[in-house]
Amino acid sequence: xxxxxxxxxxxxxxxxxxxxxxxxxxxxxxxxxxxxxxxxxxxxxxxxxxxxxxxxxxxxxxxxxxxxxxxxxxxxxxxxxxxxxxxxxxxxxxxxxxxxxxxxxxxxxxxxxxxxxxxxxxxxxxxxxxxxxxxxxxxxxxxxxxxxxxxxxxxxxxxxxxxxxxxxxxxxxxxxxxxxxxxxxxxxxxxxxxxxxxxxxxxxxxxxxxxxxxxxxxxxxxxxxxxxxxxxxxxxxxxxxxxxxxxxxxxxxxxxxxxxxxxxx
Amino acid sequence: xxxxxxxxxxxxxxxxxxxxxxxxxxxxxxxxxxxxxxxxxxxxxxxxxxxxxxxxxxxxxxxxxxxxxxxxxxxxxxxxxxxxxxxxxxxxxxxxxxxxxxxxxxxxxxxxxxxxxxxxxxxxxxxxxxxxxxxxxxxxxxxxxxxxxxxxxxxxxxxxxxxxxxxxxxxxxxxxxxxxxxxxxxxxxxxxxxxxxxxxxxxxxxxxxxxxxxxxxxxxxxxxxxxxxxxxxxxxxxxxxxxxxxxxxxxx
Numbered sequence: 078x079x080x081x082x083x084x085x086x087x088x089x090x091x092x093x094x095x096x097x098x099x100x101x102x103x104x105x106x107x108x109x110x111x112x113x114x115x116x117x118x119x120x121x122x123x124x125x126x127x128x129x130x131x132x133x134x135x136x137x138x139x140x141x142x143x144x145x146x147x148x149x150x151x152x153x154x155x156x157x158x159x160x161x162x163x164x165x166x167x168x169x170x171x172x173x174x175x176x177x178x179x180x181x182x183x184x185x186x187x188x189x190x191x192x193x194x195x196x197x198x199x200x201x202x203x204x205x206x207x208x209x210x211x212x213x214x215x216x217x218x219x220x221x222x223x224x225x226x227x228x229x230x231x232x233x234x235x236x237x238x239x240x241x242x243x244x245x246x247x248x249x250x251x252x253x254x255x256x257x258x259x260x261x262x263x264x265x266x267x268x269x270x271x272x273x274x275x276x277x278x279x280x281x282x283x284x285x286x287x288x289x290x291x292x293x294x295x296x297x298x299x300x301x302x303x304x305x306x307x308x309x310x311x312x313x314x315x316x317x318x319x320x321x322x323x324x325x326x327x328x329x330x331x332x333x334x335x336x337x338x339x340x341x342x
Numbered sequence: 343x344x345x346x347x348x349x350x351x352x353x354x355x356x357x358x359x360x361x362x363x364x365x366x367x368x369x370x371x372x373x374x375x376x377x378x379x380x381x382x383x384x385x386x387x388x389x390x391x392x393x394x395x396x397x398x399x400x401x402x403x404x405x406x407x408x409x410x411x412x413x414x415x416x417x418x419x420x421x422x423x424x425x426x427x428x429x430x431x432x433x434x435x436x437x438x439x440x441x442x443x444x445x446x447x448x449x450x451x452x453x454x455x456x457x458x459x460x461x462x463x464x465x466x467x468x469x470x471x472x473x474x475x476x477x478x479x480x481x482x483x484x485x486x487x488x489x490x491x492x493x494x495x496x497x498x499x500x501x502x503x504x505x506x507x508x509x510x511x512x513x514x515x516x517x518x519x520x521x522x523x524x525x526x527x528x529x530x531x532x533x534x535x536x537x538x539x540x541x542x543x544x545x546x547x548x549x550x551x552x553x554x555x556x557x558x559x560x561x562x563x564x565x566x567x568x569x570x571x572x573x574x575x576x577x578x579x580x581x582x583x584x585x586x587x588x589x590x591x592x593x594x
Contacts (some may be wrong), residue, residue: 105433106431106433107431107435108431199470223443223444223445223446223447223460224445225553226444227444227445228435230428230430230434230436230444231425231428231429232405233400233403233405233423233425234423234425234445235405235422235445236400236404236405236423236443237403237404237405237421237422237495238421238423238445238489239404240445242405277433278433281433284435285435285437285440285469286436286490287434287435287440287545288440289435290434297512307468
């Protein structure tokens with residue numbers, strides 16, 4: 078089955094979407110959307126480096142996303158407003174990446190593949206790396222769930238219970254970099270944040286506890302990935318953006334249902 | 343200035359801070375602050391706005407690291423903390439029952455018991471964001487109690503409650519101390535209500551101005567300088583009998 082490119086693409090999209098769905102809940106709760114954007118945009122610079130030095134794309138993107146994430150983590154620790162600096166870093170990294178990619182000698186690169194993903198070309202190895210990364214993210218989230226939740230709710234509450242909120246924040250930061258690295262081939266640098274935020278946002282209205290929201294976000298991510306892939310093949314549209322369109326559609330329907338329920342229909 | 347010595351050295355302190363100095367940039371928030379809390383006593387920190395009350399509490403729980411001084415905790419000390427404000431982001435669904443499971447899962451009987459003790463048994467299945475101010479504070483109290491704390495710390499716990507509401511809240515705190523035997527450290531600006539319920543009062547204004555039983559502190563010149571003399575009468579008005587003897591043991 079792994080010989081079928083559609084099957085490989087489906088698996089890759091599924092793995093990324095589920096991990097992003099769960100991690101995305103923390104991105105929404107902590108209002109880290111811009112943080113996610115900056116980390117994801119830095120991925121283009123990672124692509125350029127990987128091509129320049131002959132590394133694997135995952136390694137290049139992972140390294141640069143990690144560097145960016147830790148840099149932002151360090152800046153947010155100083156208690157100043159980071160909105161502006163995030164904007165500078167985010168777009169600075171994106172622009173530098175775009176320029177760097179064109180400067181690589183002797184190569185014509187399909188930039189779209191890295192900006193919007195190219196999941197139909199993933200290899201068996203890619204699928205293995207994506208699922209390894211997704212499993213790592215899920216595993217760490219599982220192990221740290223309560224500590225992460227407490228620290229997200231209120232850092233002082235965490236401190237009083239012997240949980241170091243800065244440490245938990247760093248863990249989320251590193252997981253974000255990991256998701257960016259595995260998602261680049263699926264949805265591309267520009268749409269990774271969408272995969273983090275939209276399923277979580279769509280799940281919010283139907284959840285009564287954080288766990289329900291995380292589970293539902295993973296499920297909605299999975300539905301978006303699989304049906305997005307099918308629709309894309311049917312309509313011959315780019316897969317990454319189509320997956321995000323389906324997710325956004327689910328969000329729209331979900332929001333409508335919640336609104337109708339609240340007025341008693 | 344009538345300053346009582348902190349609890350005698352013979353009493354084992356649950357928690358003590360020595361020479362705490364905390365700065366935010368150039369501003370000194372706390373200057374050489376020392377205090378001690380022994381088992382079972384109710385200590386209240388009073389002080390005007392910006393006197394460093396909340397910062398001191400946050401140093402004691404380990405959320406802030408002071409530039410100088412040390413905080414010493416008894417080994418394995420459990421702290422129950424009720425923060426001044428807890429903003430739950432509307433994007434996070436959270437029932438009262440689930441909230442009580444943070445940071446450790448508790449069984450439902452224990453959770454219901456804690457809600458009962460805090461006076462809000464009816465809220466278990468409600469969303470945290472749908473609670474009234476008073477209910478919210480009581481749920482925070484219930485959560486803090488579930489950890490079976492040795493010290494319960496309350497930071498302006500009655501903010502947003504009217505006066506009968508906060509008087510009732512503090513009566514509940516006394517009951518909690520009576521039933522659980524934990525020490526209680528409170529921060530408040532509601533002088534009259536709080537002081538009548540305390541064994542010991544620490545008057546803070548960046549440094550410790552004066553310290554002692556409520557009677558002693560309210561008579562202290564440093565306290566009167568900060569708060570005026572008007573509160574002396576209010577203190578008498580709200581005074582009620584204590585059925586325990588901690589401050590007699592502590593003071594000498």
